[in-house]
Amino acid sequence: MKILIDGMGGDFAPEEIVKGAVKAAHEIDETVVIIGPEAVIFEELRKNRWHGDNIEVVDATEVISNHETPAMAVRKKKDSTIVKGMNMVKDGEADIFISGGSTGALLAGGLVILGRLKGIKRPAIAAWFPRIGKEGNTLLLDCGANVESKPEYIFQNGLMGSIFVEGITGNKMPVVKLLNVGAEEGKGDDLHKEAFEMLKASGEAGNINFEGNLEGRDIVFGDADVVVTDGFSGNVFLKGSEGMALAIMKQFKSKLTEGMVAKAGAMLAYSKIKEIKQEFDYSDAGGAPILGLKGAVLKIHGNSKATEVYYAIHRAVDYVERDITGMIADAVSKSESITSKLFKSMLKED
Amino acid sequence: MKILIDGMGGDFAPEEIVKGAVKAAHEIDETVVIIGPEAVIFEELRKNRWHGDNIEVVDATEVISNHETPAMAVRKKKDSTIVKGMNMVKDGEADIFISGGSTGALLAGGLVILGRLKGIKRPAIAAWFPRIGKEGNTLLLDCGANVESKPEYIFQNGLMGSIFVEGITGNKMPVVKLLNVGAEEGKGDDLHKEAFEMLKASGEAGNINFEGNLEGRDIVFGDADVVVTDGFSGNVFLKGSEGMALAIMKQFKSKLTEGMVAKAGAMLAYSKIKEIKQEFDYSDAGGAPILGLKGAVLKIHGNSKATEVYYAIHRAVDYVERDITGMIADAVSKSESITSKLFKSMLKED
Numbered sequence: 001m002k003i004l005i006d007g008m009g010g011d012f013a014p015e016e017i018v019k020g021a022v023k024a025a026h027e028i029d030e031t032v033v034i035i036g037p038e039a040v041i042f043e044e045l046r047k048n049r050w051h052g053d054n055i056e057v058v059d060a061t062e063v064i065s066n067h068e069t070p071a072m073a074v075r076k077k078k079d080s081t082i083v084k085g086m087n088m089v090k091d092g093e094a095d096i097f098i099s100g101g102s103t104g105a106l107l108a109g110g111l112v113i114l115g116r117l118k119g120i121k122r123p124a125i126a127a128w129f130p131r132i133g134k135e136g137n138t139l140l141l142d143c144g145a146n147v148e149s150k151p152e153y154i155f156q157n158g159l160m161g162s163i164f165v166e167g168i169t170g171n172k173m174p175v176v177k178l179l180n181v182g183a184e185e186g187k188g189d190d191l192h193k194e195a196f197e198m199l200k201a202s203g204e205a206g207n208i209n210f211e212g213n214l215e216g217r218d219i220v221f222g223d224a225d226v227v228v229t230d231g232f233s234g235n236v237f238l239k240g241s242e243g244m245a246l247a248i249m250k251q252f253k254s255k256l257t258e259g260m261v262a263k264a265g266a267m268l269a270y271s272k273i274k275e276i277k278q279e280f281d282y283s284d285a286g287g288a289p290i291l292g293l294k295g296a297v298l299k300i301h302g303n304s305k306a307t308e309v310y311y312a313i314h315r316a317v318d319y320v321e322r323d324i325t326g327m328i329a330d331a332v333s334k335s336e337s338i339t340s341k342l343f344k345s346m347l348k349e350d
Numbered sequence: 351m352k353i354l355i356d357g358m359g360g361d362f363a364p365e366e367i368v369k370g371a372v373k374a375a376h377e378i379d380e381t382v383v384i385i386g387p388e389a390v391i392f393e394e395l396r397k398n399r400w401h402g403d404n405i406e407v408v409d410a411t412e413v414i415s416n417h418e419t420p421a422m423a424v425r426k427k428k429d430s431t432i433v434k435g436m437n438m439v440k441d442g443e444a445d446i447f448i449s450g451g452s453t454g455a456l457l458a459g460g461l462v463i464l465g466r467l468k469g470i471k472r473p474a475i476a477a478w479f480p481r482i483g484k485e486g487n488t489l490l491l492d493c494g495a496n497v498e499s500k501p502e503y504i505f506q507n508g509l510m511g512s513i514f515v516e517g518i519t520g521n522k523m524p525v526v527k528l529l530n531v532g533a534e535e536g537k538g539d540d541l542h543k544e545a546f547e548m549l550k551a552s553g554e555a556g557n558i559n560f561e562g563n564l565e566g567r568d569i570v571f572g573d574a575d576v577v578v579t580d581g582f583s584g585n586v587f588l589k590g591s592e593g594m595a596l597a598i599m600k601q602f603k604s605k606l607t608e609g610m611v612a613k614a615g616a617m618l619a620y621s622k623i624k625e626i627k628q629e630f631d632y633s634d635a636g637g638a639p640i641l642g643l644k645g646a647v648l649k650i651h652g653n654s655k656a657t658e659v660y661y662a663i664h665r666a667v668d669y670v671e672r673d674i675t676g677m678i679a680d681a682v683s684k685s686e687s688i689t690s691k692l693f694k695s696m697l698k699e700d
Contacts, residue, residue, distance in 0.1 A: 132597050132600070132601060144531055147531055147538055147539040148539045148540060149539075179586060181494050181497055181581070181582060181585040181586070187497075188497055188582065189497040189498045189499075189582050190498060192497075192582070215589050216585070216586045216587070216588070216589035216590035216591075216592075216593055217589040217590065217592045217593030217596065218593060219590065219593060220593045220594055220596075220597040221593065221597065229586075231531070232531060232538065232539050232542075232583060233582060233583045233586045235531040235566070236529060236531070236566045236579075236583045236586055236587050236590075237566070237586050237587065237590040238566070238590075239565050239566035239567040240566035240567065240569070240586075240587040240588075240590045240591045240594075241566075241590045241591060241593070241594040242566075242567045243566055243567030243568060243569060243570045243571070243591070244570055244590075244591040244594040244595050244598075244630075245594050245598060246567065246570075247482050247570040247571065247630075248594075248595060248598050248599075248626065248630060249598075250482065251482055251626050251629060251630075252602065252622070252626060255622045255625060255626060256622050272602070272605045272606050275605060276598065276601045276602060276605060279601060280594075280597075280598060280601075
C-alpha cells in the first residue's frame with residue numbers, strides 16, 4: 001500500500017508534514033510517499049534523521065495556493081503536488097492522497113482527474129465533529145463541497161457517510177440523522193423535507209439506519225453518528241461551532257489566569273483547560289475525506305501540524321485497507337433502484 | 351405606553367413571568383399589562399406582594415402550546431393569550447407584545463392578525479448573539495421565521511436589522527455582513543450571491559453599512575453588528591453555537607470541580623465559570639424581536655425566568671419609545687426604488 005501525502009500543502013508545510021510522515025512511517029509497514037520539490041523534501045527528511053526505507057519522494061515543482069482560482073490552477077499547474085498527486089491515485093501509483101492544500105483545488109482536481117463514482121451525483125466533504133458524553137466522533141457531511149444542493153445529494157451523503165463510519169470505526173449501521181431546524185418530521189425547507197423522504201425510504205429498505213431530524217445543538221452531545229445536510233448549512237454549522245469553542249477557550253484562558261487566588265488554582269486550571277481543549281480538538285480525527293470520488297482523498301486542515309499528519313496517515317491506512325471507495329461504489333449501485341423508484345413517485349406527485 | 355406580556359408563555363409561566371413583570375414595573379413609569387387567566391395572574395401578583403398601580407391584568411382563558419399546529423391553533427383559540435395579545439396590539443390597546451410562547455404561533459398570529467408592513471416581503475426573527483473582545487451583542491437574522499428564503503428577504507433583513515440595532519443601541523450605521531461559507535466576494539450558493547448584490551447596492555445607496563461576507567467562526571468575535579442570512583442557516587448557526595457553548599461549560603463544570611488540588615482552586619474556578627457563563631448568556635439581551643410586522647412583537651426564550659422577563663420589558667420600552675416599527679416602515683418605502691431598480695437589472699441579465 002502506498003500512502004501519498006502532499007509535502008507542500010498547508011501553513012506549516014513542508015516542515016510539519018515531513019515530521020508527521022516520519023513519525024507515522026516508523027510505526028507502519030506501508031510506504032509513505034511524499035510529493036513536493038525533491039530537494040526540499042529530502043532536506044526535511046535529513047533534518048528528521050530519517051534512515052528507514054518506507055518513505056519515498058516524488059518530485060513536483062509547483063504548488064497551488066489558496067488564492068488561486070481552483071479550476072484554473074488545476075488546469076494550468078500540471079506539475080503541482082495536487083494535480084500530480086491526483087494523477088498518481090488515478091494511475092494506481094498511490095492508494096490514497098492526503099493534502100492540507102487548497103480545498104477548492106482538491107475538489108476541482110478530484111472531479112476533473114479522478115472523476116465521480118458511478119451513480120454518485122456529487123462528492124462531499126466529510127468532517128469529524130467532537131462529541132461529549134459518548135465515545136468517538138460524529139461524521140458531518142457535506143461540509144462545503146456543494147453549497148448549491150439537491151435532495152439527492154443529501155440522501156447520498158447518508159449512504160456514503162454511513163459506509164465510511166462503519167468502515168473506519170466498525171460501528172455497524174451507525175445512526176444517521178438530518179440536520180434541520182427542528183427534530184420533528186416535516187420541519188425545514190423543501191430541500192431538507194425531500195431529503196428526509198429519501199433518507200427515510202433508504203432506511204426502510206435497510207440501507208442506512210436513519211433516525212430522523214436533529215437540531216444543531218444536539219450534534220455535540222452525540223445524538224447521531226452521521227449527520228447529513230447541504231454544503232452551505234454544514235459549513236455554517238461547523239464554523240459557527242468552531243468559533244464558539246475558540247471564543248470560550250480564549251476567555252477561560254485569560255480569566256482563569258488573571259488575578260489568581262492561589263498558585264494551586266492556576267496550575268489546576270491550566271491542566272484542565274488543556275484537557276478540555278483536547279476533547280474539543282479535531283487533531284486526532286485524521287482529516288476529512290472527500291467521499292464519492294473514484295479514488296481516496298483525505299483533506300487535512302490547512303493549519304495541520306505533525307500530530308495531525310501522523311493521525312491522518314494512520315487513518316489513511318484504515319481507509320485503504322477497508323476499501324471504503326469500493327464499498328461506497330457497491331452501496332450506490334445497490335441503492336439505485338430505491339432512488340429511482342422514489343424519484344418516480346415524487347415526479348408523479350408533482 | 352402599555353407593555354403587554356403573555357403571562358402563560360414559556361416553561362416557567364406564570365410564576366417567573368409575573369415575578370419579572372413585578373420587578374420591572376417597580377422601575378418604570380409605563381404600564382405593564384399581563385395577559386392570562388385572571389385568577390391565576392392575580393394569585394401570582396399576590397404572591398409577589400404587588401401593591402403598585404402600573405400593572406394591569408387582561409383575562410385570556412386559553413393557551414397555545416408548542417405541540418399544536420400554529421396556524422390551526424391561531425384560527426381556533428380566539429381567547430388564547432397569543433391571539434388576544436396580537437389583537438390588542440392591532441387595536442392600539444397595547445404598544446408591544448412580549449411572549450415566551452410558541453414561536454410558530456407568534457409568527458402565524460403576527461402574520462394573520464397584525465400583517466406585514468407595507469413593502470416587507472417576510473418578517474424575520476432577530477436574535478442577539480454574544481460576542482467577546484467587543485462591547486455589546488451582534489444581531490442575527492433571520493433565525494428561523496423563513497426557512498425557505500429568497501434574496502429579497504435576506505436583503506430586507508439587512509435593512510430591518512440595521513434600523514433595530516441603531517434604534518436600540520444608538521450605534522449609527524452598524525456594520526452589516528452576510529453569513530456565508532467564505533469571506534471573499536462571490537462565495538456561496540445563488541441565494542446568498544444574489545442577496546450579496548442587493549445588500550451591496552443598498553450599501554452603495556447609503557441605506558446600510560454593508561461590509562461583505564463573513565464566516566460563521568467570526569461572528570462571536572464581533573466582526574459585524576448585524577449578521578443576515580436565510581432562516582435555515584441562521585437557525586442552524588444559532589443552535590450549533592449554543593450546543594457547543596453548553597457542552598464546553600458542562601465539561602468545565604465537571605472537570606474543574608472533580609479531584610480538586612486545593613479549595614482555593616475550586617472557588618476560583620467556580621466564580622470564573624460563572625463569569626464566563628454570563629458572558630455567553632443571552633438573558634440580558636432582552637428577547638428576539640419579530641421584525642417586519644405592523645406592530646411590535648418580542649419573542650423571549652421558552653425557558654425564560656424572571657431575569658429574562660425583566661430585561662425584555664426594559665428593552666420593550668426602548669423599542670416602543672424609539673418607534674422601531676415606524677422607522678422600518680419608512681426605511682422600506684425609501685429603499686423600494688433601489689430594490690426595484692436592482693430587480694429590473696437582474697431580470698435583464700436573465
